[in-house]
Each structure stands twice: as C-alpha cells, then as structure tokens.
Amino acid sequence: MSDPALEKRAHKLFSGRVDFLKSAPALKFLPDPVVPEIAFCGRSNVGKSSLLNAITLRKSLARTSVTPGRTQELNFFEVGDPLQFRLVDMPGYGFAKAPIKVVDTWKKLVRDFLRGRAVLKRTLLLVDARHGIKPVDAEMMAMLDEAAVGYRIVLTKADKLKPTQLADVLAATEAEARKHPAAFPVLHVTSSETKQGIDELRAAVLADSEI
Numbered sequence: 001m002s003d004p005a006l007e008k009r010a011h012k013l014f015s016g017r018v019d020f021l022k023s024a025p026a027l028k029f030l031p032d033p034v035v036p037e038i039a040f041c042g043r044s045n046v047g048k049s050s051l052l053n054a055i056t057l058r059k060s061l062a063r064t065s066v067t068p069g070r071t072q073e074l075n076f077f078e079v080g081d082p083l084q085f086r087l088v089d090m091p092g093y094g095f096a097k098a099p100i101k102v103v104d105t106w107k108k109l110v111r112d113f114l115r116g117r118a119v120l121k122r123t124l125l126l127v128d129a130r131h132g133i134k135p136v137d138a139e140m141m142a143m144l145d146e147a148a149v150g151y152r153i154v155l156t157k158a159d160k161l162k163p164t165q166l167a168d169v170l171a172a173t174e175a176e177a178r179k180h181p182a183a184f185p186v187l188h189v190t191s192s193e194t195k196q197g198i199d200e201l202r203a204a205v206l207a208d209s210e211i
C-alpha cells in the first residue's frame with residue numbers, strides 16, 4: 001500500500017542528515033537509548049548493506065561486503081537534524097564457515113539486544129528472494145517472536161527472479177510469515193538494483209519510527 005505523502009516526507013528526511021554513529025561489539029558499547037530505533041537483520045550477503053544504502057539514498061553509508069560474515073557488531077546510524085531516530089545494522093548470520101564460538105557470541109549479542117532494547121520499534125528481516133526462508137532465518141524469526149519485536153520481512157534481490165518465480169516465493173514466504181506472531185503478514189518485495197519497493201520501504205521505516 002503506497003502513501004505518497006509519507007513517501008515524500010521519508011525521501012526528504014533521508015536526503016538530509018544520515019550519519020554513522022558507532023559500532024557496538026558488545027552491549028556495554030550501545031549508545032544511550034534516547035531515540036526510536038529500527039534494526040535490519042539477515043543472512044550474510046542477503047543485500048543488507050545495499051538496501052541500507054538504497055533506503056538512505058547514499059552510495060556507501062553501509063559498506064557492501066568484501067568478506068561475508070566478518071562483522072560481529074551492531075552498527076548505529078543517525079537520521080534527521082535534529083536527530084529523529086536511528087537505524088541499526090545487525091551482524092549478518094548464517095555464514096557457513098563461522099566457528100561455533102562466533103555464532104554463540106552473535107546469538108547472545110543479538111538476543112540480549114532484542115530483549116533489552118526498549119527503544120527498538122521494529123526490525124526488518126531481509127530474505128534473499130532467490131532462496132526464501134532458510135533454517136537460519138527461521139531461527140532469527142523465533143528469536144524475534146520470543147523478544148516480541150515486530151518485524152517486516154523484506155525480500156531482497158527481486159530483480160534476479162522471473163515474475164512467476166517471485167510470485168511463488170512471495171506466496172510461500174507469506175504463508176510462513178503467518179505462522180509467526182511477531183511477523184507482519186504483508187511482505188516487502190525489493191531490489192536495490194532496480195529500486196523496486198524502496199520508496200515504500202523507506203516510508204514504512206519512517207512510520208515505524210513514529211509508532
């Protein structure tokens with residue numbers, strides 16, 4: 001559902017000040033919870049950095065990955081002048097070669113953040129449209145359900161699929177979403193390449209920050 005007035009307001013806001021604030025490798029490094037936050041999560045290589053750049057109308061706010069699965073930090077970006085809200089880039093998961101200790105540290109950091117962060121309004125869970133929901137995504141969804149953090153499922157790289165394939169993945173993923181209490185029933189279909197769905201998603205992020 002598009003809302004032209006909201007999209008326009010979101011475009012204007014993100015065209016203004018968006019700055020990297022800090023990386024938090026552990027909870028004690030989190031910035032003070034003074035404004036609403038919207039978090040982004042997904043498997044390594046899902047297209048999270050590209051989507052963050054597309055939403056914030058920048059080329060390289062978030063670095064697109066060289067070595068997937070390396071960052072184990074929460075990265076905070078500030079939006080608005082005066083500051084309105086923050087975007088949180090959560091560490092990617094599902095990296096096949098990650099040692100168990102790294103995965104455990106990731107789980108603890110993410111779980112504690114989701115459970116304890118009162119200003120966290122919403123999470124966007126990115127899912128590669130070519131793959132649909134994988135077991136690691138289902139695990140992430142369970143963590144979000146458990147923490148009672150509402151989340152939007154965003155299909156990425158939609159440009160890589162034929163319309164019929166995309167329709168199938170969309171239907172299957174929506175059916176899966178309906179089984180999860182904290183998941184929005186309606187998905188976002190996006191491409192950072194063609195910018196499909198980006199204006200709507202940018203507007204949704206702004207709306208979420210204001211709930």
Ligand SMILES: Nc1nc2c(ncn2[C@@H]2O[C@H](COP(=O)(O)OP(=O)(O)O)[C@@H](O)[C@H]2O)c(=O)[nH]1
Pocket residue numbers: 042043044045046047048049050051063064065068092156157158159160190191192193194
């Ligand atoms: N075709 C296509 N490729 C994309 C899209 N988004 C990201 N990619 C590519 O997927 C790879 C991983 O993207 P990146 O944003 O670094 O993923 P991250 O690891 O989740 O942050 C890069 O090679 C990107 O160019 C998209 O919408 N369409």
Ligand SMILES: [Mg+2]
Pocket residue numbers: 048049050062063064065
């Ligand atoms: Mg990235």
